[in-house]
Amino acid sequence: MDEAIRSLLSQEVVDSFHLNLKNKRLNNSEEIEDNLPTISIVLKKYFGPSAQTIENAIAQRLYSKYGLEFQKGEHYQLTDYIQNARSKLKSARPTSEPANVNLPLKDDFNPLLVESVKEAIEGVLGKDQAKLAFRFIERDVPFEKLPQHLPTFYLALKKNFGKNCGTIETAIARKLYQKLSLDFTETPNTELAKHVEVAFIKITQREQQGFVNISDKMERQ
Amino acid sequence: MKQVTHETSTSQVEGHFLDKSVTVILASAVLIGIVYALAQPDQRFLYALSNGLPPILAFVASAIAIGGLIRNRVSLRNRVSSVWLGYSLGVLLWFLGESTWAAYALWYSVPTPFPSLADAFWLAGYVPLLCAIVMQSWPFREFLSSRKMLTISSIIFVLAIILLSALIPTTYASEIGQDLVAVVVSVAYPLLDVVLLVVALPILFLFGRGTFWRPFLFVTIGLILTFLGDISFSWATLTGVYYDGSYLELLFHWSYLTLSYGFYLRLRSGSGANMLE
Numbered sequence: 001m002d003e004a005i006r007s008l009l010s011q012e013v014v015d016s017f018h019l020n021l022k023n024k025r026l027n028n029s030e031e032i033e034d035n036l037p038t039i040s041i042v043l044k045k046y047f048g049p050s051a052q053t054i055e056n057a058i059a060q061r062l063y064s065k066y067g068l069e070f071q072k073g074e075h076y077q078l079t080d081y082i083q084n085a086r087s088k089l090k091s092a093r094p095t096s097e098p099a100n101v102n103l104p105l106k107d108d109f110n111p112l113l114v115e116s117v118k119e120a121i122e123g124v125l126g127k128d129q130a131k132l133a134f135r136f137i138e139r140d141v142p143f144e145k146l147p148q149h150l151p152t153f154y155l156a157l158k159k160n161f162g163k164n165c166g167t168i169e170t171a172i173a174r175k176l177y178q179k180l181s182l183d184f185t186e187t188p189n190t191e192l193a194k195h196v197e198v199a200f201i202k203i204t205q206r207e208q209q210g211f212v213n214i215s216d217k218m219e220r221q
Numbered sequence: 222m223k224q225v226t227h228e229t230s231t232s233q234v235e236g237h238f239l240d241k242s243v244t245v246i247l248a249s250a251v252l253i254g255i256v257y258a259l260a261q262p263d264q265r266f267l268y269a270l271s272n273g274l275p276p277i278l279a280f281v282a283s284a285i286a287i288g289g290l291i292r293n294r295v296s297l298r299n300r301v302s303s304v305w306l307g308y309s310l311g312v313l314l315w316f317l318g319e320s321t322w323a324a325y326a327l328w329y330s331v332p333t334p335f336p337s338l339a340d341a342f343w344l345a346g347y348v349p350l351l352c353a354i355v356m357q358s359w360p361f362r363e364f365l366s367s368r369k370m371l372t373i374s375s376i377i378f379v380l381a382i383i384l385l386s387a388l389i390p391t392t393y394a395s396e397i398g399q400d401l402v403a404v405v406v407s408v409a410y411p412l413l414d415v416v417l418l419v420v421a422l423p424i425l426f427l428f429g430r431g432t433f434w435r436p437f438l439f440v441t442i443g444l445i446l447t448f449l450g451d452i453s454f455s456w457a458t459l460t461g462v463y464y465d466g467s468y469l470e471l472l473f474h475w476s477y478l479t480l481s482y483g484f485y486l487r488l489r490s491g492s493g494a495n496m497l498e
Binding site for chain 1: 434
């Protein structure tokens with residue numbers, strides 16, 4: 001949803017739309033998932049008739065992430081698209097073919113990790129505070145070199161966030177797992193390093209099982 | 222429970238604020254109309270009003286627009302910010318046009334040459350305005366190319382052609398018909414207005430509802446009022462019924478008021494348009 005709105009309009013619109021969702025007590029992704037009809041209503045109230053284009057863009061991105069073919073339906077709402085996607089995924093599961101050829105793989109790991117770090121910090125601190133935090137973190141490790149200097153990055157997080165580091169780390173891990181389409185289980189006292197390591201192993205296993213990389217697939221198309 | 226009470230009171234305050242600001246704009250529009258009606262017998266006052274009021278109103282609109290840009294920070298990589306920059310630049314150029322016109326009429330007390338520097342500013346103002354409208358509607362181009370929208374655009378286009386085919390020969394037949402630059406400038410106004418209208422009217426359908434679009438909606442209404450003003454002005458000038466202080470000038474004044482209100486909503490809304498929620 002955020003990606004679709006950001007690509008059509010801007011990050012500031014994403015932020016202000018989230019404020020609207022907060023007013024409707026929809027604070028996190030779980031609550032959003034459980035209240036899709038309300039999301040559609042808020043989208044319509046906020047964006048008017050143009051909400052249809054935004055809903056289509058959201059659905060299109062979602063379908064592409066799961067490697068599903070997107071077909072625009074007349075008068076289709078977000079709920080319909082998601083229901084359709086769920087049934088498509090369900091029916092595709094029993095086959096020997098991989099259910100999702102567009103799942104992120106090893107090559108996608110590093111950029112998604114950097115994205116997750118940025119988005120999670122912005123999500124916890126808000127955009128303005130996050131900018132300040134980025135500046136401090138980048139003194140220790142620039143974002144583009146972050147995947148290659150993970151231990152320094154973990155130390156930078158601890159140094160900058162102190163006792164709140166745990167919240168930030170969990171938010172980053174959750175975001176990363178979400179982006180990698182992996183199930184995230186929050187376990188107490190598990191450090192970000194462990195989550196990242198497990199995620200990388202799972203992604204490697206996924207690749208070994210024969211999933212096709214997004215970029216490979218796009219090249220072939 | 223406390224949170225619910227707080228949110229209710231916030232929205233009440235915002236709602237109240239919104240009503241108040243609409244009232245101010247409507248009252249100003251009515252007041253300007255009354256002043257025009259009362260000033261009709263006094264030609265000297267009417268002349269000063271006709272030439273002095275537009276730069277003041279345009280200044281208010283552009284000052285609020287620039288205030289909004291400063292408050293929300295301009296970023297060319299941000300679509301919404303770029304759209305507002307376009308609208309603000311357009312109105313700023315129109316303010317310069319109005320000021321130049323007023324300087325000729327009130328400061329130097331000479332008849333404004335045609336075409337003049339004021340025309341250059343006014344015509345230049347259309348460029349960022351058109352860019353802003355196109356940039357705003359570009360992500361939603363699929364909706365705008367729907368059958369319904371294409372029908373609306375075609376109707377506007379046909380009406381515009383009829384309008385232009387009536388205006389262009391009349392312009393040639395008038396005094397300025399001997400000066401090619403003057404003819405081009407005369408025709409450029411309705412032509413650019415039509416282009417503006419063709420892109421702005423479908424936007425009214427697309428962004429007419431939805432709290433996020435409300436500031437944009439008022440800016441679009443302001444531009445449509447300018448279109449109506451320009452067309453009336455061209456018709457009145459060519460038929461010889463125009464005079465300084467003519468009632469048709471109200472369309473331009475109301476346009477600046479509506480534009481000011483749109484920019485004001487943007488200024489107040491901060492990064493989004495949540496104040497309207």
